[in-house]
Amino acid sequence: MFRWGILSTAKIGREFVVPQIQDSENGIVAAVASRDISRADAFAKRFQIERAYGSYEELLGDPEIDGVYIPLPTSQHIEWSIKAAEAGKHVLCEKPIALRAEEIEPVIAARDKAGVVVSEAFMVTYHPQWLKVRELIENGAIGRLVHVQGAFSYFNVDPDNMRNRPELGGGGLPDIGVYPTVSTRFATGKEPQKVRSIVHRDPNFGTDIFADVTADFGDFTMSFYVSTQLAARQLMVFHGDKGFIEVTAPFNAIEWGMPEVRLHSAGHDKEEIFRFAGVRQYRTEAENFVRHVQGEGNPIFTLEESVKNQKFIDAIYRASDKDSWEQV
Numbered sequence: 001m002f003r004w005g006i007l008s009t010a011k012i013g014r015e016f017v018v019p020q021i022q023d024s025e026n027g028i029v030a031a032v033a034s035r036d037i038s039r040a041d042a043f044a045k046r047f048q049i050e051r052a053y054g055s056y057e058e059l060l061g062d063p064e065i066d067g068v069y070i071p072l073p074t075s076q077h078i079e080w081s082i083k084a085a086e087a088g089k090h091v092l093c094e095k096p097i098a099l100r101a102e103e104i105e106p107v108i109a110a111r112d113k114a115g116v117v118v119s120e121a122f123m124v125t126y127h128p129q130w131l132k133v134r135e136l137i138e139n140g141a142i143g144r145l146v147h148v149q150g151a152f153s154y155f156n157v158d159p160d161n162m163r164n165r166p167e168l169g170g171g172g173l174p175d176i177g178v179y180p181t182v183s184t185r186f187a188t189g190k191e192p193q194k195v196r197s198i199v200h201r202d203p204n205f206g207t208d209i210f211a212d213v214t215a216d217f218g219d220f221t222m223s224f225y226v227s228t229q230l231a232a233r234q235l236m237v238f239h240g241d242k243g244f245i246e247v248t249a250p251f252n253a254i255e256w257g258m259p260e261v262r263l264h265s266a267g268h269d270k271e272e273i274f275r276f277a278g279v280r281q282y283r284t285e286a287e288n289f290v291r292h293v294q295g296e297g298n299p300i301f302t303l304e305e306s307v308k309n310q311k312f313i314d315a316i317y318r319a320s321d322k323d324s325w326e327q328v
Contacts, residue, residue, distance in 0.1 A: 001026060001027060001028050002026055002027040002028070002066050002067065002290040002293065002294070003027075003028060003030040003031075003064060003065050003066045003067075004021055004027055004028065004029045004030060004031075004065070004066070004067060004068065004069055004286075005029075005030065005031040005032070005033065005059045005060075005062065005065040005067070005068045005069075005089070006018060006029060006031070006032045006033070006043075006049075006068065006069050006071070007033055007056050007059065007068055007069070007070045007071070007072055007080055007084075008033070008034060008056075008070075008071055008072050009032065009034050009039045009040065009042075009043040010071035010072065010094075012071050012094060013069065013071040014043065014046075016282050017069060017071065017121075017282045017286070018047055018069075019047070020280050020282040020283035020286065021069070021282070021283070021286045022047060022048075023280070023283055024283050024286050024287050024290070025287060026287055026290045026291065026294075027286055027287070027290050029047060029049050030049065030050055030051065030064065030065060031044075031049060031050065031051040031052070031053060031059050031062055031064075031065055032044050032047075032049050032051075032052055032053070032059075033052070033053040033054070033055060033056045033058060033059035034052075034053075034054065035054070035055065035056075036054070037052065037053075037054030040052035040053060040054060056080060056083075057083075060083060060084055060087040060089060061087065065089060066089070066090060066293070067089050067090030067091060067092065067116075067117075067289075067293065068084050068089050068090070068091055068092070069092045069093075069094075069121070069286075070084065070091065070092070070093040070094060071094045072094070073162050073168040073169055074096055074099065074162075074168060074169025074170070074174055075099075075167065075168050075169040077093050077094070077096070077097050077098065077169075078097070078098055078103050078104075078106070078107060080093075081093045081097065081107050081110070081118060082106060082107055082110045085107070085110040085111050085113075085114045085116050085118055086110055086113075086114060088114055088116065089116065090116045090117045090118070090289075090293050091111075091116065091117070091118040091119070092119055092121050092285075092286070092289050093118070093119070093120055093121060094120075094121045095120050095121055095122055095178055096120070096169075096174045096175075096178050096310065096313075097120040097303075097306055097310075098306070098310055099169055099174060100310065100314055101307050101310040101311045101314050104303055104306050104307050104310060105307075107303060108303050108304070108307075111303060117289070117292060117293050117300070118303055119289060119292075119300045119301050119302065119303070120301055120303070120305075120306045121285060121301075122178075122182050122301045123281040123282055123284070123285040124179065124182065124183055124186070124250070124251060124281065125182065125183075125186050125301050126281060126284040126285045126288050127253055127259070127276070127279060127281040127284065128276055128279060128284075129247060129250075129253065129259045129260075129261050129274070129276045129279075130183060130186060130187060130247075130250075132261050132274050132276075133187045133238065133245055133247060133261055134186065134187045134188075134189075136245055136261070136263060137187055137188060137238060137240075137245070138189075140242075141240075141242075141243065141245070141263055142238060142239070142240030142241075142242055142243040142244055142245055142263070143240040143241040143242030143243065143266075144219075144240055144241045144242075145188065145219065145220045145238060145239075145240045146220055146221075146239055146240055146241055147220060147221050147222065147223070147239045148184050148188075148220065148221075148222040148223075148224075148236070148237070148238050148239070149222070149223055149224065149235075149236070149237045149239065150180035150183075150184070150222070150223075150224030150225075150235065150236045150237070150250075151180075151224060151225055151226070151233050151234065151235045152176045152177075152179055152180060152224075152226045152233070152234050152250075152251060153176075153225070153226060153227040153228070153230040153231065153232060153233045153234075154176075154227075154228060154230075154232045155228070155229055155230060155231060155232065156228050156229070157229060159204070159205065163175050163207070163228055164202070164205040164207055164228070165205070165207070166205070166206045166207050170205070170207045171207040171208045171209075171228075172207070172208050172209055172210065172211060172226050172227055172228040173199070173208055173211055173226065173313055173316060173317070174313070175228065176226045176228070176251075177211055177213075177226045177313060177316065178309060178313060179250070179251045180213075180222075180224040180226065180236065181309055181312045181313065182309050183236060183247075183250060183251075184217075184222055184236075185305075185308065185309060185312075187238065188217070188220070188238075190217045190218070190219060190220075191217070191308060191312075191328070192215040192216065192217050192222070192312055192315070192328045193216050193217060193218050193327070193328060194215070194216045194315075194325040194326060194327050194328060195213060195214065195215045195216070195312070195315045195316055195319050195325065195326055195328060196213070196214045196319050196324070196325055196326070197211055197212065197213045197214070197316045197317075197319040197320045197326075198210075198211070198212045198320060199211045199212075199316070199317065199320035202229070207228070208317075209227060209228045209229045210225070210226070210227040210228075210229065210230070211225060211226050211227075211316060211320070212225045213225070213226075213316055215312070215328075216325070234249060234250055234251050234252065234256050235247070235248070235250065236250040241266070242265070242266050243263065243264050243265045243266045244263075244264050245261060245262070245263055245264075246261070246262040246264065247259075247260075247261055247262075248260045248261075248262065253276070253279065253281055254279075254280070254281075258275065258277065259275070259276040259277075259279065260273055260274065260275050260276070261273070261274040261276075262274075288300060311328055312328055315327065315328040
């Protein structure tokens with residue numbers, strides 16, 4: 001069994017990732033660390049974790065830990081990914097791993113020097129619904145892909161929430177804008193060439209709260225919006241010249257709704273529905289990561305892919321400052 005350490009008692013780890021790691025077939029959480037030892041102790045007791053540490057350094061020094069999951073605030077992802085790699089630990093770091101593409105290069109260098117696996121935690125790339133979307137597109141189920149449309153939004157105006165604090169790496173594009181971009185790239189195997197965008201910022205928080213994006217992939221176009229101050233919505237549609245694919249719960253599968261991939265014909269005379277009940281995507285992510293570490297060849301989301309996706313986000317920010325296309 002792969003022995004995981006968790007750096008921080010963050011909500012995403014507490015509510016989603018840790019319970020699903022504990023339920024995985026090839027891993028167990030063996031240690032948790034917090035800067036507040038009482039929080040680490042309470043977390044360890046709740047999830048029956050053997051060891052609790054009052055500092056991240058202590059956990060990284062534990063020789064019985066094989067790898068770490070990092071759900072720290074975004075502004076700390078690069079620092080602790082590098083420190084974990086230098087400590088000889090494999091790393092699964094919550095998204096986004098960085099706020100600019102160039103920040104990822106030192107992590108790649110640390111990964112290569114230490115000979116460990118480091119991956120950004122895009123759980124959607126391990127969910128079978130997205131494997132099905134990719135398969136359908138590759139097999140020509142919708143003919144030639146013409147346009148991709150996406151939306152991801154929620155409403156959060158809490159000034160203390162990290163998503164509304166720029167010093168912690170908050171903002172809509174880092175938090176949820178990465179999902180339409182990564183899922184489109186994953187499903188199509190294509191990279192954007194240029195983008196146009198409109199980005200609005202909250203006058204009090206300073207974070208981006210709305211982005212309207214158009215991207216040119218050469219063979220097809222993409223449009224999507226994300227917002228942290230609109231009613232909750234999630235949708236991805238891949239429209240071809242012979243039909244379209246609709247992903248009903250593309251990002252927070254189960255929590256948002258039943259994950260379904262709906263294949264529609266161009267003539268509106270045929271609909272095929274693929275359902276994925278019971279899939280727990282954080283468990284699937286953790287199990288695939290461990291298999292890759294153990295040499296079983298399972299694909300993971302690489303840091304090189306992280307660089308490409310972050311370049312997409314970086315270009316969206318640049319494009320918002322001018323009324324023209326921006327090269328990715």
